[in-house]
Amino acid sequence: MSNNNIDFAYAVIHNIDNATEQFKDNSEALMAKFELTEDAKVKLREIGDAWSDGRTVAVEKGWAEFAEQFIGPELAASMRW
Amino acid sequence: MSLFSENTLHGLNSLNISKSTSLIIEKHIIKQESNISSIYIETRPTVSDKVDMTTCHHFSTEWAELDIDPNSLNEIQNLSHEFQPQSLWLEYDDVASKLNNPGLHLSVKKQSALNVKKLCEILFKGTQPINDDTLINILGNAQVQHISRLYRNNSPTLKIHIKPKFKSGRMDCYFLHEHVKLKGLFHILDVIKNASEDYKDYIYFDLSFNNKPNSIAGLYLSNKEAKNTEYLNDLEKIISLLPVKKIEISKLIKLVKSNINYSLDIKVVIEKNEIYLKPYLGLIKNINVEQIRITKKLMELFS
Numbered sequence: 001m002s003n004n005n006i007d008f009a010y011a012v013i014h015n016i017d018n019a020t021e022q023f024k025d026n027s028e029a030l031m032a033k034f035e036l037t038e039d040a041k042v043k044l045r046e047i048g049d050a051w052s053d054g055r056t057v058a059v060e061k062g063w064a065e066f067a068e069q070f071i072g073p074e075l076a077a078s079m080r081w
Numbered sequence: 082m083s084l085f086s087e088n089t090l091h092g093l094n095s096l097n098i099s100k101s102t103s104l105i106i107e108k109h110i111i112k113q114e115s116n117i118s119s120i121y122i123e124t125r126p127t128v129s130d131k132v133d134m135t136t137c138h139h140f141s142t143e144w145a146e147l148d149i150d151p152n153s154l155n156e157i158q159n160l161s162h163e164f165q166p167q168s169l170w171l172e173y174d175d176v177a178s179k180l181n182n183p184g185l186h187l188s189v190k191k192q193s194a195l196n197v198k199k200l201c202e203i204l205f206k207g208t209q210p211i212n213d214d215t216l217i218n219i220l221g222n223a224q225v226q227h228i229s230r231l232y233r234n235n236s237p238t239l240k241i242h243i244k245p246k247f248k249s250g251r252m253d254c255y256f257l258h259e260h261v262k263l264k265g266l267f268h269i270l271d272v273i274k275n276a277s278e279d280y281k282d283y284i285y286f287d288l289s290f291n292n293k294p295n296s297i298a299g300l301y302l303s304n305k306e307a308k309n310t311e312y313l314n315d316l317e318k319i320i321s322l323l324p325v326k327k328i329e330i331s332k333l334i335k336l337v338k339s340n341i342n343y344s345l346d347i348k349v350v351i352e353k354n355e356i357y358l359k360p361y362l363g364l365i366k367n368i369n370v371e372q373i374r375i376t377k378k379l380m381e382l383f384s
Contacts, residue, residue: 078167
C-alpha cells in the first residue's frame with residue numbers, strides 16, 4: 001500500500017521543506033506534490049477552510065477525521081518491520 | 082502496565098525465552114513504551130537466552146529520546162523530504178548483550194541508488210559497504226524496504242531487506258546468486274521459482290554486506306501486506322518444501338498457530354552449512370494510539 005497520506009502528515013508535522021507553511025498558504029500545491037487522492041484532498045480543504053475562518057473546533061474535528069480515514073489504514077503496514 | 086506491555090510479555094512467554102533475557106526485554110519495553118510503535122522478537126531454535134529484538138519508532142514518536150547518535154539523527158532530519166525515512170528502528174542482535182548498542186535501521190522511501198547511498202552515508206560515515214553495480218542490480222530486481230547498520234563479527238555490516246519484484250507476473254530471485262554465494266540458497270530459489278504464484282506475496286529476503294564474503298542470508302515468510310487472512314496454511318506449505326527437518330517445521334507451525342493474536346512470521350536462515358527456521362513474533366501497538374498521537378501533533382500546528 002502506498003503511504004502518501006502518512007508521508008504528507010510527516011512533512012506537515014515536522015515542517016519538512018517548509019510543508020507546514022506551504023499547507024497554510026497554498027494547500028493545493030502541497031496536496032498535488034504528495035499525490036493525495038481526491039477524497040483526502042476534500043477533507044484537507046475542509047480543514048483549510050475551517051482554519052482560515054478561525055473555526056477551531058472544526059479544525060480539530062477535521063484532523064481527527066483525516067487521521068482516522070486516511071492515516072489509520074496506512075499505519076499498520078508502516079509499523080511492520 | 083499497559084495492554085501493549087502485557088501483550089508483549091504474553092508473547093515472550095509463548096516463545097520459551099529464558100527468564101533472564103525475558104526480564105531484560107520486559108524492563109526495556111516498559112521504559113521505552115511511549116516511543117515504540119511496534120516490536121519484533123526473533124528467537125533461535127535451540128538457544129533460549131539469545132534473542133534478537135527490533136523496535137519501530139514511527140515519526141510521531143520522539144526520536145531524540147532514543148539511543149541514537151545525535152549526529153546521525155541530525156543528518157537524518159536534515160535530509161531533503163524525498164529521502165527521509167518515516168520510521169527509525171533499533172535492532173538489538175542478542176538483546177541481552179547489546180541493549181546499549183543497538184544497530185540502526187532506516188526505512189527506504191524512494192527506490193533509487195541515490196536515496197540508498199545517502200542513507201548508507203549516514204549509517205556508515207563515508208565508508209561504502211556496497212558498490213554501485215551491486216546496488217543498481219538489487220534495485221532493478223527488488224524493492225529495498227529498509228537498510229540497517231549492524232555489527233556482526235566485529236565488523237560494521239549493511240543489512241538490506243528486500244521484496245523481490247514481479248516481472249511479467251513472475252518472481253525470479255536468481256539475481257540473488259550474484260550477491261550471496263551460499264549453497265543452500267540454490268535450493269530456496271528453486272522452491273520459490275516453482276511455488277504457486279499465490280505464495281509470492283509472502284516472500285522477502287535479507288542480504289548483508291561487509292568486507293567479508295556474505296555468509297548468511299535470510300528468507301522471510303510474512304503476511305506483511307495483510308493480503309490473506311488464511312496465510313498460516315500457505316506458510317506451512319512453503320516451508321514444507323524447504324530442506325528443513327520435519328520435526329522443526331511441525332514445532333514451529335504449532336507455535337505459530339497457537340499465537341494467532343500476534344503477528345508471527347517465519348524466518349528461514351541460510352548459512353554456509355545449514356538452513357534453519359526461526360519464529361518472528363510481532364507486537365504492533367494499537368493503531369488508534371498512533372493515530373491519536375499524529376492527530377494531536379497536527380492540531381497543535383493549526384490551533
